[in-house]
Amino acid sequence: MTASTYAVEAPSAVHQERRPSLARLARVELRKMVDTRAGFWVQLGVLVLTVTFAIVAAIIGSTEDHRLQGIFVAAVWPAYALLPVVGILLVTSEWSQRTTLITFALVPRRSRVIVAKLAAGVLFASASVVVALGIAALVTAVAAPGIPGTWSLSGIVFGQLLLIVVVAMVMGLAFGAAILSSAPAIVLSFVLPLGWSALGSIRALEGLARWLDSSKSFAPLADHVANPTEWARVGTTLALWLLVPAAIGLWRIARSEVG
Amino acid sequence: MIETQNITKRLGGRTVVDDVSFLVEPGTITGFLGPNGAGKTTTLRMLTGLSAPDSGRALILGGPYRELPNPGRRVGVLLDASAQHDGRRGHEALMVSAQLMGVDQSRIDGLLDLVGLDRSAARKRVRAYSLGMRQRLGIAHALLGDPEVLILDEPANGLDPPGMRWMRELLRDFAETGGTVLLSSHLLHEVEALADRLVIIDHGRVVAQGTRAELLAGSGTLVRADDEAALRAALDAANLTARPSEGAGFLVDAEPTEVGRAALAGGVVLNHLGPSDGSGLEQLFFDLTSKEAA
Numbered sequence: 001m002t003a004s005t006y007a008v009e010a011p012s013a014v015h016q017e018r019r020p021s022l023a024r025l026a027r028v029e030l031r032k033m034v035d036t037r038a039g040f041w042v043q044l045g046v047l048v049l050t051v052t053f054a055i056v057a058a059i060i061g062s063t064e065d066h067r068l069q070g071i072f073v074a075a076v077w078p079a080y081a082l083l084p085v086v087g088i089l090l091v092t093s094e095w096s097q098r099t100t101l102i103t104f105a106l107v108p109r110r111s112r113v114i115v116a117k118l119a120a121g122v123l124f125a126s127a128s129v130v131v132a133l134g135i136a137a138l139v140t141a142v143a144a145p146g147i148p149g150t151w152s153l154s155g156i157v158f159g160q161l162l163l164i165v166v167v168a169m170v171m172g173l174a175f176g177a178a179i180l181s182s183a184p185a186i187v188l189s190f191v192l193p194l195g196w197s198a199l200g201s202i203r204a205l206e207g208l209a210r211w212l213d214s215s216k217s218f219a220p221l222a223d224h225v226a227n228p229t230e231w232a233r234v235g236t237t238l239a240l241w242l243l244v245p246a247a248i249g250l251w252r253i254a255r256s257e258v259g
Numbered sequence: 260m261i262e263t264q265n266i267t268k269r270l271g272g273r274t275v276v277d278d279v280s281f282l283v284e285p286g287t288i289t290g291f292l293g294p295n296g297a298g299k300t301t302t303l304r305m306l307t308g309l310s311a312p313d314s315g316r317a318l319i320l321g322g323p324y325r326e327l328p329n330p331g332r333r334v335g336v337l338l339d340a341s342a343q344h345d346g347r348r349g350h351e352a353l354m355v356s357a358q359l360m361g362v363d364q365s366r367i368d369g370l371l372d373l374v375g376l377d378r379s380a381a382r383k384r385v386r387a388y389s390l391g392m393r394q395r396l397g398i399a400h401a402l403l404g405d406p407e408v409l410i411l412d413e414p415a416n417g418l419d420p421p422g423m424r425w426m427r428e429l430l431r432d433f434a435e436t437g438g439t440v441l442l443s444s445h446l447l448h449e450v451e452a453l454a455d456r457l458v459i460i461d462h463g464r465v466v467a468q469g470t471r472a473e474l475l476a477g478s479g480t481l482v483r484a485d486d487e488a489a490l491r492a493a494l495d496a497a498n499l500t501a502r503p504s505e506g507a508g509f510l511v512d513a514e515p516t517e518v519g520r521a522a523l524a525g526g527v528v529l530n531h532l533g534p535s536d537g538s539g540l541e542q543l544f545f546d547l548t549s550k551e552a553a
Contacts, residue, residue, distance in 0.1 A: 017329040020359055028359045035355065037346035037384065098342035101309065102400070105336045106359055108308040108325040257270070258309055 025107065025116035026123065033090060033124060042086055046128065049078035054135050058143040066145040069153045072136035073161065073222050079128040080165050084189055087121050087172025091249070092182040100258040110253055117173060125169035129162045160221035171242050177249020180256070193241075211236045260285055261306060261408060261441050266315035268301055275301045277463035278315070283441050283456070285407075288434045290454030291443040292544065298463040299443040300338070303412050306441075307336050319408060331360040334408045335401030340393035340417070345386035349376060349396050352385060353403060360404045370399040375425065390417030398426070409433060411442040415449040427453050447544045459544060467543070474543060475534075480515045482522070483508030483531035493525025494518070510535050510542060 033039050057074035058066050094100045107113050140150065172189065179185040193214060200209025200216065210216050210233055217233040220226045226234070261283040268276040276298040283289040293299050304310040305317045308324035317323065319334055327333055343352055353367045371381050374395040380388075388396065394417050401409055409430070415423050430440050430453060444450045450457070451471065458468040467474060481504055484490040494501045494511060499521055501509040508531060511518050515532055522529050535542070 017327075017332045018361075019328040020361060024361070025359065028355060031355060031358065035347055035351050036344050039346075093344065097344040098339065099344050101338050101342040102356065104309055105307050105338070106331045106356060108327075108330060257304075 020107070022112065022116055022119065025112060026119040029090065029116045029120035030124060033086065033120065036093070038089065038093070039086075042082065042089070046078050046082050046086075047131070049082070050075050050128075050132050050135055051139075053077055054132075054139040058139045063145045063147060066140070066143045067147070067150050067152070068136060068140045069157065071140050071143075072133055072153065072158075075132040075136040075139070076129055076161050076165060079125070079132055080168050083125055083128060083165060083169040084172030084175065085186055086124070087169045087174075088176035088179075088185045088189060089182060090117050090121060091173055091176030092180055092185050095180045095258075096182050098258075104258055114177075114250065114253060118170065121169045121173050122166055125166040126162060129165050133158070154225065156225045157222075160226060164218050164221050167238065167242065171245070174242050174246035174249055177253055178245035180249075180252060212240050213237065214241060260318075260320055261289075261410070261439055262318040263302065263306065264316045264318070266302065266305055266312040266317050268298075268305060268310065268312050270301070275463050276305070276312070279460065279463070279465050280315075281458045281465065281468055283439050285439045286434055286437050287455040288430055288440040288442070288453055289456045289458060290450030291441055291458050291460065292447060292450060293443075293445065293460035295445050297445075297460045299445075299460060300412055302460070303338060303410055303441075303443060306410060307334070307338065309338075329360060329404075331356065331404035331406070332362070333404070333406050334410060335404065335406035337394075337397040337401040337409075337411045337414055339412060340390065340397040340414075343385045343393065343396065346384055348382055348384050349388065349392075350381040352396065353400060356400060356403055362404055366403065366405075367399075370402055373402070373429075374399040375422075391419060391422055394418055395422070398429070407437070408439045409441070411440070413444060414442055415444060415446070423449065447541055479535045480511045480513055480518045481508055481531065481533060481535040482511055482515075482518050482529060484522070484527050484529050486527060489525060489527045490522065490529075493521050493527045496525055497521030504535075504542075 034043055054071050054075035057071045094103055103113055104110060107116075144150075175189050176182075176185050179188065197209070197213055197215050199205055200213045214237050217230070217237040220230040221234065263279050263281055265278050265280050266276055267274065267278055279298070279302055281289070291299050291302070301310065305312045306319060306324060308330075320327070324330060324334065330336075347355075350367065350371070353370070354364060356362075357364050357367060371377075376392065376395050376399070380392060385393065385396070394414055398411070398414060401411065414426060418426060430442070434440050434455075442450065442454075454471070456468065456470050457474060459466050459474075482490065482494075482501075483504075487508070490509065491501070494509065497517070497520070499511050499513050499518065501511045504510045515534065519529070519532055522532075
């Protein structure tokens with residue numbers, strides 16, 4: 001094979017090239033989440049933990065608890081805890097590995113890359129919840145507690161769980177965008193909420209924490225159909241932990257000199 | 260076609276690129292030369308839409324790079340061979356971009372052959388690649404979309420001599436079929452045998468540009484003699500400006516005939532007399548780029 005095989009046509013040849021669709025960009029982002037060594041192991045880790053948590057939930061406690069809903073809540077927990085890391089890496093790995101030079105050269109409109117990453121993150125988080133439900137169903141079938149309501153799962157609670165896992169993923173993306181560096185973003189994404197919770201345990205701040213601490217405000221969503229006050233608390237928490245880092249991140253990505 | 264019109268870029272209070280204008284025509288290879296930190300990379304980043312000029316315009320194929328709908332299909336870019344995900348396999352790195360650009364995956368194996376990365380190398384993660392292998396992967400990546408323009412930043416960096424010969428042939432073929440090539444280097448010898456035109460930049464400004472012949476014209480004569488002191492005296496006697504050349508002899512700002520006449524008049528036996536050629540270009544490059552540093 002010679003070099004000329006890859007030669008160009010006449011320079012006047014008009015390429016009627018279409019812009020890559022957002023769907024295609026999102027597929028590429030999904031691919032990039034799993035085709036690196038780190039990405040592969042994180043996903044495998046989530047899967048193994050999901051199975052483990054489901055099995056543990058079906059063994060410990062009383063037979064009363066071995067219903068689909070309880071096992072599903074346990075099975076979805078690893079995704080909730082670890083997908084923020086996946087979201088962070090989806091953004092920061094481009095900066096730490098300097099693949100932004102390639103990504104933004106191929107897709108000069110940075111906003112399209114961000115939308116594609118967001119879509120890929122939401123799809124991935126949703127798929128994770130569905131997989132967790134499948135695993136929980138399998139484990140429930142094997143455990144077969146044989147009690148009334150074994151298979152009952154509130155559609156609204158399922159929706160609420162889906163929402164918090166997706167939100168956790170998007171918070172990771174926003175955090176990654178705000179910090180643009182893998183290790184500090186991951187460490188801070190664990191340390192900040194922990195420190196925040198510790199602050200919230202101070203009696204004077206307890207009231208505030210119910211509105212701004214995700215470990216408190218999200219808890220009802222995994223438990224029952226949330227009431228309006230509980231939804232308002234989810235909203236204020238998201239404003240602090242999602243909208244603020246997202247705004248900082250979008251500003252930084254749009255302005256930053258890459259490379 | 261690549262064109263910059265008076266582009267200027269300030270970064271951190273420093274003018275990194277200062278009023279740079281040049282044109283690269285289809286079918287030609289232009290070497291973008293300058294010492295490290297001269298502003299080459301910043302200029303190439305403005306050309307590829309990664310950085311916005313503070314003033315002036317950077318145009319590719321008649322418009323701003325960012326306006327190209329699917330830029331990878333028209334412009335092949337290699338800005339930094341190290342900028343690949345360490346944990347991704349070489350073949351997969353090309354697959355990702357092929358999917359993004361909508362290029363048929365069947366091109367990839369041919370390109371890997373073309374750049375000399377065999378099956379086992381393509382299966383390795385980029386972490387295990389030498390700089391030369393990363394450059395080869397980067398060139399394959401730049402060619403992936405079957406582009407008509409190539410923009411390469413220091414592509415010869417890390418290549419061994421056979422690798423450089425291979426790249427020279429590849430770019431020659433690319434330009435001969437109508438492609439436009441702009442490649443940067445901080446080493447003159449990497450580009451002087453390859454480029455049709457040279458743009459020399461220093462401290463953010465273009466200090467010289469033109470064809471190799473244009474830049475060499477009037478660059479003088481290289482003359483050598485066993486008795487250098489006598490030669491110096493003869494040149495001085497003839498009122499010729501001469502400076503010591505690297506190695507041995509003198510570079511004289513005159514035609515060889517004049518230098519020969521001066522040597523004859525001084526009775527000096529010469530062992531070399533001719534246009535200064537490459538060494539002259541080297542001197543020119545050195546002079547142009549180190550003026551302020553000296």
